[in-house]
Amino acid sequence: MRYMIIVKATQESEAGVMPPEDLIDEMAAYHEKLAEADVLVDGSGLQPSAKGWRINYDGEKRSVTDGPFAETKELIAGYTIIDVKSPEEALDWAMRFPNPSLDRGKAQIEVRRFFELDDFQPSEAIERHRELQKRVKG
Numbered sequence: 072m073r074y075m076i077i078v079k080a081t082q083e084s085e086a087g088v089m090p091p092e093d094l095i096d097e098m099a100a101y102h103e104k105l106a107e108a109d110v111l112v113d114g115s116g117l118q119p120s121a122k123g124w125r126i127n128y129d130g131e132k133r134s135v136t137d138g139p140f141a142e143t144k145e146l147i148a149g150y151t152i153i154d155v156k157s158p159e160e161a162l163d164w165a166m167r168f169p170n171p172s173l174d175r176g177k178a179q180i181e182v183r184r185f186f187e188l189d190d191f192q193p194s195e196a197i198e199r200h201r202e203l204q205k206r207v208k209g
Contacts, residue, residue, distance in 0.1 A: 073112060073154045073185040074161040078171045079178070080146035085119045085139060090173055097169040105153060105164065114151035158184070 090098075105111035120138035127134045140146060149171070155161045165182045172178035188204070191197050 072157065072161065073152060073187070074165075075183050075185065076114075076151040076153065076165055076168055077147050077181040077183065078116075078149040079181065080120070080143045080148040081172070081178070082143055083173050084148040085121070085143050085146065087119050087121075088173060090116075090171075094169065094171070094173065098171075101167065101169055102151065104167075105151070110153045110155050110160075110164065112152035112154050114149070116149035117147055120146055152185075 102111060102114050105114075120140045123138045125136045125138075125140070127136060151168070153161060153164055155164065161182060161184070165180065168180055170178050171180065188197055188200055
């Protein structure tokens with residue numbers, strides 16, 4: 072079961088304020104423990120939304136909206152992806168996630184489970200995705 076631990080953006084992360092060295096160190100130690108337990112898939116911080124864009128769809132039409140985006144509570148500052156055996160194990164790892172707040176004050180992370188191909192009814196489209204996963208994991 073793959074889960075994403077989502078670090079919510081803050082005004083500081085959106086302003087491009089870099090985390091202090093002790094927080095970077097704490098995150099490195101956490102990710103090292105995930106790697107040692109063989110559950111780490113990926114993890115990284117994200118640049119502020121000012122360096123990104125959104126693609127808006129209206130039927131077949133697409134338009135681009137450049138960042139920054141106003142609502143920081145809806146934005147992501149970083150993520151960690153883990154692959155574990157149970158929701159309980161995912162919760163256990165998430166509870167160990169370091170406080171991502173720059174001042175160690177209030178912060179929030181969100182944990183969401185990925186859909187796996189086995190969650191869907193068998194179909195030709197799902198088999199195409201399975202083949203693609205095999206090629207990518209290769």
